Amino acid sequence: MSEKINIIGGGLSGSLLAIYMAKRGFEINLFERRPDMRKNKMLAGKSINLALSTRGLRALAKVGLDKEILADAIPMYGRMIHSKTGELSFQPYGKDGQAINSVSRGRLNIRLLELADEFKNITLHFNTKCIDVDVDKSIARFEMEDGSHQTFQSDRIIGTDGAFAATRGKLQTSERFNYSQSYLHVGYKELIIPAGDSGAFMMKKNDLHIWPRGAFMMIALPNPAGDFTCTLFLPFELFDSLSTKENVVKFFNDEFPDAVKMMPTLVDDFFANPTSSLVTVRCYPWVKKDKLALMGDAAHAVVPFYGQGMNCSFEDVIVMDECIEKYGNDWNKIFDEYQKERKPNADAIADLAIQNYYEMADKVGDKHFLHKKFIEHELSDLYPDKFKSQYELTTFSLSPYKYALDQGKKNDILLEKIIADKAEEKIKDAAYMESLWKIIQ
Numbered sequence: 001m002s003e004k005i006n007i008i009g010g011g012l013s014g015s016l017l018a019i020y021m022a023k024r025g026f027e028i029n030l031f032e033r034r035p036d037m038r039k040n041k042m043l044a045g046k047s048i049n050l051a052l053s054t055r056g057l058r059a060l061a062k063v064g065l066d067k068e069i070l071a072d073a074i075p076m077y078g079r080m081i082h083s084k085t086g087e088l089s090f091q092p093y094g095k096d097g098q099a100i101n102s103v104s105r106g107r108l109n110i111r112l113l114e115l116a117d118e119f120k121n122i123t124l125h126f127n128t129k130c131i132d133v134d135v136d137k138s139i140a141r142f143e144m145e146d147g148s149h150q151t152f153q154s155d156r157i158i159g160t161d162g163a164f165a166a167t168r169g170k171l172q173t174s175e176r177f178n179y180s181q182s183y184l185h186v187g188y189k190e191l192i193i194p195a196g197d198s199g200a201f202m203m204k205k206n207d208l209h210i211w212p213r214g215a216f217m218m219i220a221l222p223n224p225a226g227d228f229t230c231t232l233f234l235p236f237e238l239f240d241s242l243s244t245k246e247n248v249v250k251f252f253n254d255e256f257p258d259a260v261k262m263m264p265t266l267v268d269d270f271f272a273n274p275t276s277s278l279v280t281v282r283c284y285p286w287v288k289k290d291k292l293a294l295m296g297d298a299a300h301a302v303v304p305f306y307g308q309g310m311n312c313s314f315e316d317v318i319v320m321d322e323c324i325e326k327y328g329n330d331w332n333k334i335f336d337e338y339q340k341e342r343k344p345n346a347d348a349i350a351d352l353a354i355q356n357y358y359e360m361a362d363k364v365g366d367k368h369f370l371h372k373k374f375i376e377h378e379l380s381d382l383y384p385d386k387f388k389s390q391y392e393l394t395t396f397s398l399s400p401y402k403y404a405l406d407q408g409k410k411n412d413i414l415l416e417k418i419i420a421d422k423a424e425e426k427i428k429d430a431a432y433m434e435s436l437w438k439i440i441q
């Protein structure tokens with residue numbers, strides 16, 4: 001009889017995991033708290049678009065979805081920085097046309113559910129809210145649409161139910177389970193820059209636009225219809241102070257004057273759209289015996305500033321799949337290797353993401369930072385086999401996030417040394433650089 005697996009949470013990682021596991025012949029039940037978003041596209045969750053990059057694309061490629069998703073995506077080749085006075089400056093993300101891709105969260109999730117539905121061995125359940133799991137018996141209990149409760153038994157359970165996972169709740173009350181959640185002091189609100197006449201983009205299309213203001217910032221990602229989804233990140237106290245129409249208009253005119261001209265519904269959107277918080281969740285272990293495993297945000301919610309939460313969650317799916325390939329039906333080994341491989345990398349991307357908030361909000365306008373970025377680009381152009389920036393390692397490579405974090409710290413020492421030695425001109429001299437490479441080894 002084939003292995004029966006209950007996957008709880010039909011978001012991005014749960015629906016992709018269901019497809020991977022169905023391809024291995026398991027009998028999958030995928031439970032999602034929300035209604036079926038394919039039937040009502042307004043319910044496709046947060047309209048925020050996401051930056052999809054190398055790791056996420058690799059996971060989609062394995063189920064044949066990468067090209068299709070990319071066809072509907074907008075590549076963003078770098079950051080377009082908007083100063084208070086409206087001057088623009090461009091900072092490329094990588095080289096040779098490397099780009100991150102703006103994709104719609106809703107459309108991606110719908111496409112994954114559509115593909116999952118094509119498998120005879122996947123059953124999709126909507127309006128099923130997990131309220132409890134009995135780990136030893138591998139039973140999950142759900143609140144159904146009509147308020148009744150139902151239980152579903154399986155051989156094992158995988159919790160992909162997001163940052164506030166019900167499946168994790170059970171582990172949180174068990175012995176020697178480490179758990180922390182920390183909220184960033186800033187919250188976020190979605191706003192919009194609509195398309196111009198005939199769907200024209202009102203700003204440069206292929207960039208991630210940033211208005212860095214030190215203690216806060218706004219970003220905008222392009223959508224295929226010509227509009228931009230803006231996300232305003234502000235300390236909560238500042239959000240609280242923007243309580244009247246006049247305050248909001250004045251704040252935007254003072255801080256984002258070039259953007260405000262393109263935001264005709266700004267005030268209505270500001271008061272209609274919720275202010276949400278940003279949490280980092282760290283926990284361990286991620287598994288209980290060979291019965292329960294956590295994956296995606298359920299195991300490691302990170303703040304969104306490196307654009308890696310989904311990419312990291314998709315990489316979890318690949319690692320779990322590789323462990324199944326390696327250990328067959330030995331689920332103790334599968335779960336154990338999965339968590340040992342992923343935990344240090346999840347911790348690393350959590351740190352990188354917080355670090356990137358300060359970089360995006362504050363440093364992208366700082367002269368010393370820009371000077372370092374310039375040298376960094378030169379080094380990676382001159383010595384592609386020896387030098388890779390932290391951004392490149394995180395976003396455009398499959399190197400472990402932990403390696404990207406550690407290497408970034410070493411790179412920083414190297415860059416500071418070059419600047420301290422006033423040796424910017426010498427970096428083209430391979431003999432000079434030879435004495436420095438040991439810093440980053």
Ligand SMILES: Cc1cc2nc3c(=O)[nH]c(=O)nc-3n(C[C@H](O)[C@H](O)[C@H](O)COP(=O)(O)OP(=O)(O)OC[C@H]3O[C@@H](n4cnc5c(N)ncnc54)[C@H](O)[C@@H]3O)c2cc1C
Binds near residue numbers: 013014128129297312
């Ligand atoms: C503002 C913002 C911007 C972001 N930008 C990016 C980006 O650019 N790039 C990137 O890679 N990542 C980004 N992320 C992170 C990304 O959204 C998450 O990492 C990703 O969605 C994680 O996928 P998941 O499947 O683990 O969780 P989710 O996508 O949150 O899915 C969890 C699912 O479980 C369901 N669920 C919850 N509780 C229950 C329950 N009790 N029973 C049944 N179902 C349940 C939910 O309805 C949901 O469908 C961003 C996040 C935010 C908040």
